[in-house]
Amino acid sequence: MEIITIIIPLLAAAVQSGTPILYATLGEIITEKSGVLNLGVEGAMIIGALAGFIVSRYTGSPVLGFFAAGIAGSFATSIHGVVCLWFQGNQVVSGLALTILGAGLANYLGTSYVGLSAPGFSPVAVPLLSSIPVLGPIFFKHDILVYISYCIPPVMCLFFTSTRFGLGLRAAGEYPAAATAAGLNVLAYRWFGILAGGFLMGLGGAYLSLAYTHLWTTNLTGGRGWIAVALVIFAFWRPGRAVLGAYLFGSVMALQLRLQALGTQLPSSILLMLPYVLTVFVLVMSSWRKKTNEEPAALGVNVEPAD
């Protein structure tokens, strides 16, 4: 019994810390499936976090803030779209630039909000489900944003495998020349991938400023966007495995906080390293065990304008 009372709150905390990473990872999966590599996840997330925070603070409605965060995320990634889809810019460098710009913008526009709070989301237990032993307290005593994140992976799977639009999007990422020959508008699919992905990244950012904390601080995202980029590879571009990866990171972050609170002998800088070390480890493991290459074949390759 002793162990259960420690582990259940820890796993519940893992789901909570994993949720922003999950949103961002799912966003990056959509973008990469359309053939666009967006390394600006971190930038899109932090812009979303700030937009959500400001809108919620001024309107008093966290729901509006949440949607504003998504729109701000799409706006941020649309910059990547303009540079890569219209101007044929290098996708790696453009994504990095978006990260630098996003962090700069959020810290610049957010300076006067540092330390202030905004109305956010509070936990709501799901009736019936939350009374299931063990699983109930781990998965069903969270805020509504966590429940929304449960619904996205199955929807995405259906979208990729069973809808015409989803198949077209994958074609744009696998073999754009063939997709064009089949009469599909590759650029339109890629725009969708970038904007929809940015929307989810923005939501992930909003989770940090509106549910995880209700505060604004500088560098709120703390590398979570980059962890999301790594998790896409770990997840083999599958939404289901992204859930697994996000909660794995969530549990390490939760454990790290718990250990810090308990006051271990380990210095805090070593504890803070854990998620980053784990990212490298997870990447190494997934490249080790890679049997089939599931990366979209045209990932990161721009489509040249037809003459």
Added chain:
Amino acid sequence: MFHIRITKRQEPLSVGGSCLVLLSALILSLLLSGLLLFLRGTPPVDGIVTLFQGAFGSRWAIEDSILKAIPIFLCSLGVAIAFRLQIWNIGAEGQFALGAIGATWVALSFPQWPKIALLPAMVLAAAVAGGGWGMIPAILRQRLKTNEIIVTLMMNYIAILFLEYLVYGVWKDPTSFGFPMTPEFSEQAIVGKIGTTSINWGLAHCLILGVLVWGFFKFTRTGFEVKACGDNVRAARYAGLPYDRLVVLVMVLSGALAGWAGFLEASATVNRLQPSIMVGYGYTAIVVAWLARLHPLSIGIASFLLAGLRVGVENIQLDLQVPAAFGGIIEGLILLTVLAGGLFTHYRLVRGKK
């Protein structure tokens, strides 16, 4: 109605044309930055003028810009070597940290050595530590095809936390009143200043290393192989070029140069190791490398400009209370507009219908 479409150029854009595109990109990013100043209620023209005055407006300002250009130049030179091979080393920041750590270890362990032995030993330790830190992602990429972008980036976070661990813990100066820093280096471990200026001899290191890297690509066989593989990996592999070994080589060189920058920052600028040396030079280096199209001489000019930008931002921070993050915004905008401008190297816009 006018239609604008993109057509391929018969020949790449001329040098003059490229400069024009670059200039337009810089002006566009300054205009956008000015707009952001305006949004926060800072007079934009005043802001930009104050920024430039702070960066290049006085002897002191220019010296400060050169001082900051030194680490940016070395990191960027390293990053450019890796980018030539299409290896995305985003880890200059971490390799810089490791270099500073390596140099500090030597400086604190052998403070009594004569300068002529101690400084080279510090350089060596910095280059080995930085190069070794760069080698890890290279080996992982070579053996397991692990994505080097994410590994190098994660290793930045790890390196900075490791540096903090050292200066908050084992290396902490007992007389520092709780500030996280090592004791000051001994006289022999400090790279001195040139004449009466505030610029240190690191500037000379930059010149020598810049010429060496230029010569490496211009005259050596290995340099040629790196360029060939970077242009077309598959063709180079068919030609029997040792791509995998080159990956490790460029990452070690890249890391060693960033490590050298870390050495200079610890030894010449702050005379000790402290977390405040980590101000993101490694990321600025990426912007510089891309801006300069990976050419050493252009990297020198671009380092000076972006270092000036940092100094200028400090100036408007003091004079007009603009947040420091403004610097990141301009850097990001410059990189994005320059990237977009790259389109005109191979394409042009034509008016009219197909």
